[in-house]
Amino acid sequence: MAAQKFRKMNDSASLLKLMSWLSPVFPTGGFSYSSGLETAVQSGLVVDADDLRDWLKAALSNGALHNDAVLFAAALRMSNAPKELTKIAEMALALAGSAERYLEMTAQGDAFIKAVINWPDADDVRFPSPCPLCVAAGAAGGASKIDLTIALSAYLHSAITNQAQAAIRLSVTGQNGASNIMAALEPDIIALAEFAAQSDMDDVGSAAMNAEIMSMRHEHLNGRMFRS
Template sequence: MATAMTDTTALIRLMSWLSPVFPTGGFAYSAGLEQAVADGAVTNAASLHGWIATTLVHGAPWNDAVLLAEAHRASDNLDDIADLAELGRALCVSAERRRETVDQGAAFLDAAAHWFGPGALPPRETPLPVAIGAAAGLAGIDAEAALAAFLNTLVTNQLQCAIRLSVTGQTGAAQILAALEPSVADMARRAAAATTDDLGGSAFGADIASMTHETLQPRLFLS
């Protein structure tokens, strides 16, 4: 059963679970951004800001956020979590997208098991947002806080990719991170009250980039 915790403990745990050193391998994935750079769709800080802002609100991250919120509510029901995991895998628009979310979900669950008893967490083939939502729910972490941390991590991962792809430097990345803070907070608030009826997206350019990246050579990232 879910148990409440203090705000400080919840913050520390979210920082641990979503930090760059937590072994989920997020540094290896660009979620199609590498392809967007190769195609010339993202060339500088301004276009990078636009790409991340659009995909965050209208692309896969919104669906991930809804799945996380639903998993948080269903955290003590492994049958419901299994259904959400199946839905999460079905929503993946490309093989790389599926690999990204399932492999990171498995890695997250392996590491997060240190905080839980045997059998509490879902199986390893659970997509990352469902895995995080279930773990946060079981730990008694506030859903909106978990969503905000998750979405902010998605943004920071994209910015780290952009730095490695020489689209922007650290100062430019920090500026974009600051500018996107209100969008992250608003999206977390909306997703916390969302259900699977609210799933959907229209970031077709990001979806196509994710598909096309499967044949990109040479490349730095797995997606």
């Protein structure tokens, strides 16, 4: 089925939705997951703010967030096509490199769906089950006629913010260091959002092997703070 065509919602309404959906108020459990960062810290791969910036930069350029952005964009375009959404979700889940990554994607996605149905447009979406967060958020954005690049930028910013918050809890950096990293990574977030807005499913692919290994090793980490 062809991607839906729609008139974009006005900027203020879109901004309010994105701020709500991607805020700590939403029960997506971002505070519970580190995407393998906790293991990277304990293994000595990420020990300071410079390491953290490089770790997050890699996630955006050729890691899980690259794939999430491409899948988010595909889901937004196909928000009114349930069969296509299911295929996109299946692709996303097939890319999960560990059991914990799978849990992170689906638990956050399911929690997001339960909350986002309070918005009438999103309530009309036939979300697949299980549904990864990137697919759920993309489909909700499409149903609400939010501009693709803006939605992608907000989603990626939220993902990086969650990682920065995890790093603060892991004592890798303080709040000032985290804010410096957020400022430094803005060009990377914008670049990925603009790339993903023009992408198709052939652009899925990653090469962040250390991140995948750390995610797998986290399953056997003793005394862990996060679920992934």
